[in-house]
Amino acid sequence: MVNVGLTGGIGSGKSEVSRRLAAYGAVVVDSDLIAREVVEPGTPGLAALVAEFGADILAADGTLDRPKLGSLVFADKDRLAALNAIVHPLVGARADELRAAAAEDAVLVNDVPLLAENRLEKLYDLVVVVDASPETQLDRLVRLRGMTEQDARNRMAAQATRADRIAIADVVVDNDGPIEALEPQLRALWERLTGEPPAGIA
Numbered sequence: 001m002v003n004v005g006l007t008g009g010i011g012s013g014k015s016e017v018s019r020r021l022a023a024y025g026a027v028v029v030d031s032d033l034i035a036r037e038v039v040e041p042g043t044p045g046l047a048a049l050v051a052e053f054g055a056d057i058l059a060a061d062g063t064l065d066r067p068k069l070g071s072l073v074f075a076d077k078d079r080l081a082a083l084n085a086i087v088h089p090l091v092g093a094r095a096d097e098l099r100a101a102a103a104e105d106a107v108l109v110n111d112v113p114l115l116a117e118n119r120l121e122k123l124y125d126l127v128v129v130v131d132a133s134p135e136t137q138l139d140r141l142v143r144l145r146g147m148t149e150q151d152a153r154n155r156m157a158a159q160a161t162r163a164d165r166i167a168i169a170d171v172v173v174d175n176d177g178p179i180e181a182l183e184p185q186l187r188a189l190w191e192r193l194t195g196e197p198p199a200g201i202a
Contacts, residue, residue, distance in 0.1 A: 008130030011137035
């Protein structure tokens with residue numbers, strides 16, 4: 001098994017890289033998706049968030065109102081730390097279950113948004129950082145995700161710097177340009193990981 005850590009700043013396009021690697025055959029453990037799973041209605045995770053932040057973080061249908069929670073925590077380090085203290089252990093436990101179920105010869109891609117922030121690089125055989133300029137990140141967050149510019153800047157500021165992420169990278173995937181530029185980079189990465197081109201690609 002090859003154990004890969006995949007990270008990148010918000011708006012860098014990490015999810016697209018993760019999706020493409022999964023299409024090649026990687027087993028992807030996506031912390032963002034797991035973080036949603038562990039706070040679904042009826043879970044202990046959601047109950048703990050309501051106890052910490054109040055019922056105002058719930059939408060009318062009882063699901064977590066993520067924009068509302070985000071507006072509370074991303075400009076306040078103490079509240080962000082409280083959120084992480086609740087969610088991170090739950091995500092870690094679920095991720096461990098998924099890793100344990102992977103085949104012995106799998107390429108295991110751990111999609112970890114806060115890999116650099118939490119200095120987790122030593123946990124992986126290879127660290128892949130998806131990189132984009134702050135200007136590109138901001139544009140994507142405002143134009144594609146509908147965030148306000150201030151909310152986007154707050155979320156970017158809450159993460160590691162671009163330089164800090166690149167400093168821990170074994171491979172940097174440049175995603176500052178058109179999406180078509182990803183494919184040759186990811187093909188080269190896959191060949192490095194497996195010794196073979198992605199299946200179905202000449």
